[in-house]
Amino acid sequence: DPYADDPMRHPALKVNSQCPFNAEPPPELLTENYITPNPIFFTRNHLPVPNLDPDTYRLHIVGPPGGQSLSLSLGDLYKFPKHEVTVTLQCAGNRRSEMTRVKEVKGLEWRTGAISTARWAGARLCDVLAQAGHQLSETEAHVCFEGLDSDPTGTAYGASIPLARAMDPEAEVLLAYEMNGQPLPRDHGFPVRVVVPGVVGARHVKWLGRVSVEPEESCSHWQRRDYKGFSPSVDWDTVDFDSAPSIQELPIQSAITEPQDGETIEPGEITVKGYAWSGGGRAVIRVDVSLDGGLTWHAADLDGEEQPPRKAWAWRLWQLQTSVPAGQKELNIVCKAVDDSYNVQPDTVAPIWNLRGVLSNAWHRVHVHITP
Template sequence: MRALFFQHSRFAVFSGALRSRSLIQYNEHLLQHFRGRASSSSTNFKYGMMTAGLILFGSIISKHDHMEMCVCEPKEPAQKAESSTKATFSLEEVARHNSLSNGSGQVWVTYKGGVYNITEFIANHPGGSSKIMLAAGKQLEPFWRLYSQHTEAKAQDLLVPYKIGDLCPEDLAKLNQHQRDANDPYANDPARHPALVINTQKPFNGEVPPALITDSWITPNELFFVRNHLPVPDIDPKTYHLEVAVEGGKSLKLSMEDLRTKFKQYTVAATTQCAGNRRADMTKVKPVKGLNWTGTAISNAEWTGPKLRDVLLHAGLQDNQEGINHVQFEGLDTDTTTNYGASIPVRKAMDPRGDVILALEMNGRPLPRDHGYPVRAVVPGTVGARNVKWVGKVVASPAESTNHWQQRDYKGFGPYVDWDTVDFDKAPAIQDLPVQSAITEPCPGAKVEPGDTVTVKGYAWSGGGRGIVRVDVSLDGGKTWHQANLSEANRKQNPDQAWGWTLWEAEFKVPETASNGRLELVCKAVDSSYNVQPDTVGPIWNLRGVLSTAWHHVNVDILGPEKEDKDQPFWVPSS
């Protein structure tokens, strides 16, 4: 119980921000929220329903722990910002109010042109404060669309007491109409979800917030991490044709209609991971070249389309055809000098159990532009760099792709290689990825009390279709270990075709005697070939920062009176 209410001063969650006329709406919203998540986590559902029950209970009692409760007496509207005498606000003003600890200490959001000061509601948000804070200083609509209960009037009515004004007409126009610069090659890029953590804007590269990535086994299209190398092409599906060629043989062109109707359609659940995922961990040891991905340049989706094998057979390629060793993909994303391209071994492309598809749909919908519309190569178990987007040409060839990103990037080297000695010709291109795992909850620096129950969540995945057989979690930096619970979805995958990731979680109780220290959370995964992650970054460091798979660490602060119990094996005092 303490863990549930620590951040809210126990029953203080029931008072302050809620108006009595909104209490029933709030309770209904809360119940909907936890019912919606029941299927993904029975533990979360139990705690959520307990929380909902306590809030309902809190609405009819008057005191607890010397704190007055909100019962029937209406409260004054939420305190408005010092500048709320204005009728309108700019987007810049809203953006400045994005933290409880910095600047004004207030959090504003916009919704349908209105401006809202939600400072007092944050601690009471049924989905947790971390999720609502993702929208701090921004538009609320993209975040609310992630959960269907927000579309109901009851949920939207909760905002009403917090309205402090409206956006100025000029900025409202900016939101309603994307202003584009015709001279910018990236001007026609699609809009992105504001929750994505941006590494670069041009080209756009963004990863999923840790607080959202393990909410469900399937990553929503809007939150799927984005890795672009060039401007996003705008392709007309009516004129699009995929060129398929077998070197030394025939070639043909297939329309979107051909790809949909001439071949059997398959749906494959597969995880895509950037080679540089968790590069930030390598940078802590020694600087590397590349985007500073943290631990969420990885996502999972269901992809639908014809198998590449069937398309190549239709083009005349034979099984085990002599002289054909690779299948090349050419993307339609270009700049003034080049386009993106890559290749995979023909044995992977033609393996009936390899499940390589030319995806037309993502999670039951047409591919989003950022993810390869109209056609993307999906190569399960293989590094994201070979899952070429906006595919315009497929070539069965004796040789690898000569493209820059196949020959001069996405290759691994030893820690002794630097930019003066590197020889890309001597290293093979990355294909299957090694076993990987990371902690997504709690976040670094989260605070707990002795006696709290801490739920640790994360993901694990291995390339080549190797399933995850175990995830080990430590609270003391790796001195002692505990086995995590794996998601049900993991058990439904074939052992040698485990293309999708595994979500996991573990619960621990913070020792009552622990204080003024920290929990040093660590995770490591083991795949079906009993490959395990290395314990440190040093031996696997490389100048490009790829294949960063060392144990993942997250430190959590323990609060409380000064006590020390050295017999507790998973409490590590702060230095």
């Protein structure tokens, strides 16, 4: 059993698949803290978790022609300036279960919890690439990452990002060795993973083994044949993965974590809580909440840190305290967020349905009953 050596996990996690391990924190725990505690940070593994020895671990950085390839130990990586950044990581499949309700899709049934936030620390990728002699000369180039996890045929997890993002110090792409002040937990990439602020989780390659600069995107299945969006009319007979760009930055997203769908609540005061986040460093500027299915709206209070313009890498938690109109038997609670480019979420799921169930960011809806 290749999964026999997987690490222990926190019992509060809601497991979507045991082997490989995929799990999300329950909504009420997810927004209890701005920084998600490591043990309940959502986990998305495609393969068994490798058990890597930090003493013999080496990160291979392929140099440019005429440059120098590097084989970095953890100690070598610690010698680069240590950079810290708070980043929200979201899987492209977050909220997929809502797409499944429209029509069947292929993928794990994530609810609203395939998203979490941590304070990451490590070396900046741009510093390491520069040491190997890489420059931002080729504009069409890509930085390819390979994990040390692999399937029975020996194929490793892989992904890539554009070289321009990798080389931009302001993009703060990290080769992270710390998560919330601790060494990375095994499930989250021990000893080193990539963190790409503002970009879909799939590019944050864990258990990083190899970095290279290539004229094309990573040839990995997960770069070329997955994590792409399509029209609702495209099915598995007609899909042409080469016709769509790989997902990098994610669209504006928000969800309600309290109360939960189907709950029965007391009349009187109600507190609605949730999260909101947008890709590409775009800041959340507003979250609108409705108790009547979208007829009337309240502006929620945004908690969490204000972030620099164009570098809003982390989510905002939000809440709305209001009173339930007297005589109500039920509420249709809805939330929708707006980012600083005034991007908004679509109101329903059907028009954004796609066969892989990615990019599910319609208004989040929760139906609750009120005790008479």
